Amino acid sequence: MxxxxxxxxxxxxxxxxxxxxxxxxxxxxxxxxxxxxxxxxxxxxxxxxxxxxxxxxxxxxADLPALSVQEIADDVYLHQGTIAQISPQNQGRIANLAFVVGDSVAVIDAGGTRAEGEALYAAIRRVTDAPISHVVLTHMHPDHILGAEVFSEAGATVTANARLPEAVAQRTAAWMVSIPRQIGAGAFAGSRITGVDQPVSQPITISLGRTELQLTPVGPAHTDNDLTVLDTESGTLFTGDLLFRGLTPSLDGSLSGWLDWLSAPPQPTPALIVPGHGPASATWDQASAPTIQYLTQLRDTTRRAIRGGMALSQAIPAITQMMKPYSEGWADFNATTARNAATAYSQLEWE
The missing domain is CATH 3.10.20 (Ubiquitin-like (UB roll))
Structure with missing residues (x-):
């Protein structure tokens, strides 16, 4: 081709x-x-x-620049993003991106720039010439969605939680200024937001011929527009940023809702679990334990700060400091935890 x-x-x-x-x-x-x-x-x-x-x-x-991908299950391919916040060095390529090959191809998250989406497209074409029927966006964050236009142009249906378009619209203007500054204008060139063709407000199933994808919207948790994807043939569950490994979890939705979701292991039991950042896991406990521990400690330390009568300006550095014993293994811990502390405080202060 x-x-x-x-x-x-x-x-x-x-x-x-x-x-x-x-x-x-x-x-x-x-x-x-x-x-x-x-x-x-x-x-x-x-x-x-x-x-x-x-x-x-x-x-x-063969001459196109392509992302590196690994076949993690039969006909399921994963590109593991850099475990870091976006920077000129990683060009915004920090999210896990995947695709499932059936009679057609479904892409699960599209990357943080047009260029990354193109490199994922090239990686798919090195594997198969099958049509790309869907690009599924697990949530609104730009490192997962800004490559989607490439797949829309290839004929894919852009599918996402029904709440995603509004959340993205509120942030697009800021992203179009801030992201080029963070990664470089050349790396960002041509990137833009793509509309959602198939909004998902309740569980649905997408057929790829020899396999199906079960899409489940999740109530406010990591964001207010999360979506999980289960490949029924391989038993691979894609959680988006409902699970983090390595990169510090970021709270942009509901802390209590996120912990509620984490407290109920998925059914049926997945054979493999792919987080939004970090390596895939073979068990739910391995996949979820780091995120559960981090968010539980965030909740408990925030409650202590509130009960101690701290104002928000005092609580943010205090919570970040109290969280330090749980920082091992988390990239960008201090900056992300400070932002999370502010969000958690606003949600918990009137409990």
Whole structure:
């Protein structure tokens, strides 16, 4: 297969350029790709007015930059993100991304930039030419969703918790400014929010032919728009950021709701559990214990601060300090815990 690659530069910074993969140009033969390249590139640029176009090429699959992926179960592939907060060094590629291959392909989380989504698309095409029917977003955070446009352009249905669009809309303007500053304008070039085609407000099943995905929206927990995905054939459960391993959990939803969800092991028992960050686990206890311990201590130390009469400004550093004995193994502990302390305080002060 050959793929259309467009050299694109920022209108606001013409020296900042990056290659953009346009899935609409995919073709079995190089000549077919080249014949269609011009109109496809012009149409894509018209929808991305912040970019100007340069050279066009048609590149074989093997020559595309691709994310590293591991087959963690039959026809289930995982790219494990860097365990860190986003930075120029990791280009925002910190989330776990996955795909399940049946008669069609479902992508589970799409990456933190257009470029990462393209690299995941290339990794899929190295495995299979099957159509990509769905891209499932487990929650609103940008490291999981900003690559989704690539798969939408490839014909995939964008599927997410029904509450996700509103949550994203409230934050998009800030993200479009803050993320390029954090990872670099070149790494972010071409990234934008994609709309949700299939909002999920109750459990549904998606058929991929020889396997099915069971999608379950979760009440406010890590966020107010979490969604789990179970591949029925392999028994692999994708939790998104309802589970963390290695990177400190971030609270953007309900602390009590999150702990309630964690207190009930999933049924049926999964064969493999993939968190939003960190390695997959073979058992629920192994997968959930670090997050449960962290959030339980966050709840208990926050309660102690509130009962001690601390104001919020005093409580945040005090809670962070009291949490220090539980910091081992958590990246970005201090900064994330300080933010979590503020959120937990606001939720628990009127218990």
């Amino acid at each position: 050959f793929h259309l690659v467009l050299a694109a530069c920022l209108v606001a910074s013409p020296d900042t350029c990056a290659p953009r993969l346009l899935p609409a140009g995919d073709a079995a033969q190089q000549q077919q790709c080249e014949q269609r390249a011009g109109p496809i590139a012009r149409d894509w640029l018209a929808r991305h007015p912040d970019l100007t176009g340069g050279a066009i090429s048609c590149v074989p699959t």
